Amino acid sequence: MGADIVSEAGLTVVRGRTQSAATGKASGLLPRLGFAIYLLALMLPIYWLVSMSLRSNEDITSRLAFWPHHPSLEKYFFILSDPTWTHAFLVSLTYVAINTVISVTVALPAAYAFNRYHFIGDKYLFFWLLSLLMAPAAVYAMPFFNLYYAIGLFDTVWAVALAHCLFNVPVAVWILEGFVAGVPREIDEMAAIDGYSFPRFFIRIFLPLIANGVGVTAFFCFMFSWVEQLLATTLTATDALPFAAVMTRSYSVAGMDWSLLATAGVLTMIPGAVVIWFVRNHIAKGFALGRV
């Protein structure tokens, strides 16, 4: 009987020890501590930015303060009431939206074709697309300027939206292809037998099946277009000046307006945070479903 208890206890120990392995999650003090430190390190620069946006310029440049002693929302009101800033914010959102719509729309059929069929040059085209993802924006800044100037799109939201297709279309094709792969081919065949025409099948049956994928793809297009600055500032001058470009202009007006810059910085984080909140559950699920 004594032996029974011992073996039982031994089993419990084994079970306890392997519990973490079984769930695939690291537990224990050290990983938790490391994780907490990482999160802290991740948040600190962002906290610093938020804190700066609430302080005055004299306060920022005069001392090291861990929290704003006299917080004020003055700069936020200033930006939100200044047409230059609000217009630039709208411009940024507009070209990001246009770009996301174009990228996802053209990428959807292409992703389907790449996944379902062999055709002449399919491998080369896919590689070419992937390689564009690696094309340095700096290489394209100059020729893009020439191109869009020549066709009269310079300084419009369309120029930036089209230019960002350079890397967003490949990204969209790549991610969507993974999601298309997750849909069994039998569904295509079944729809064909049921007499669905291809466009109707694609829109009525196929699209809802990869809705998650479309969401995740749109998120990535949004993200890459929203954070890109080099092309966006090169292709605009006055009318379609993006938010980031207005920020760089405020550098020189009477020195550095750190407080204003920080406020603008905080505002640029909001759209991204909103978008990621909507797709937070799909990001992990989406990648897992797809080829990635």
Add this chain to the structure above:
Amino acid sequence: MEKPYNNRAWLMVAPVFALVLFSALLPMMTVVNYSVQDSLGQNQFFWNGDGWFRDLLNPSTEIGARFADALLRNLSFSVVALLIEIPLGIAIALCLPRSGWTIGPLLVIIALPMLIPWNVVGTIWQIFSRADIGLFGAALTRLGLHYNVTQEPISAWCTIVVIDVWHWTPLVILLVYAGLRAIPDAYYQAARIDAASRWATFINIELPKLQKVLVIAVLLRFMETFMIYTEPFVVTGGGPGSATTFLSIDLVKIALGQVDLGSAAAMSLVYNLITLTLCWIFFTIMTQLDRRRYA
């Protein structure tokens, strides 16, 4: 299952193809055009053959030495950044809970740095790394380190690495986390039956299953570090001296700063060719993995 051969699929690829022709090939042709000509101003160009390329690839010329330096600097930066980001990303992804209410907010917090426009990232770190008013700089100085971004080449270089790690480890975390979630429970149950240790589970189950995701993470991170522009441009401006003048920064300096179009165009093409070659290597590895999976 073998894919059917059907050239009508081109119809579906056509919009992407047209867009890519317009936004990639057309501009590239302008670059090719510049790279073989010289200009005397007033839009007068004459044929210069491979002159720009020969200068660029010859380290004994001024532009050649500059290019070789920037290339080396950029490669070492990419390798160091990857060596930190990939293991860190895996470690953090392993610490994330697999389910529960905390995972949503945690993912949002972790992804936040990626959603900040790059020049804002630069602005944040510009202040954050200052020894007098920034927490990071102040902390390092307090520790007795000789830290000054604008004066010390090593400080500047390390700061750019820290920024990149801060900015882009989240991407690795998200990818690896997604990969981990895709591993069926049966594998973990098998590990439990074998009473495998945490480390053995990681080495024998998780790491092999993550192979593909990791190739993608390495590919994306390598290419982006290889093209890094905005952060060093805002934080250090490529300095002090040329300590953080990476390839893209050098290129923009030559093209827009000195308006030396021929050199810049030749440099663009060589730069693009290097990324293309590296991309091809990664692509081959990826398709090999795919084939092995389906075999």
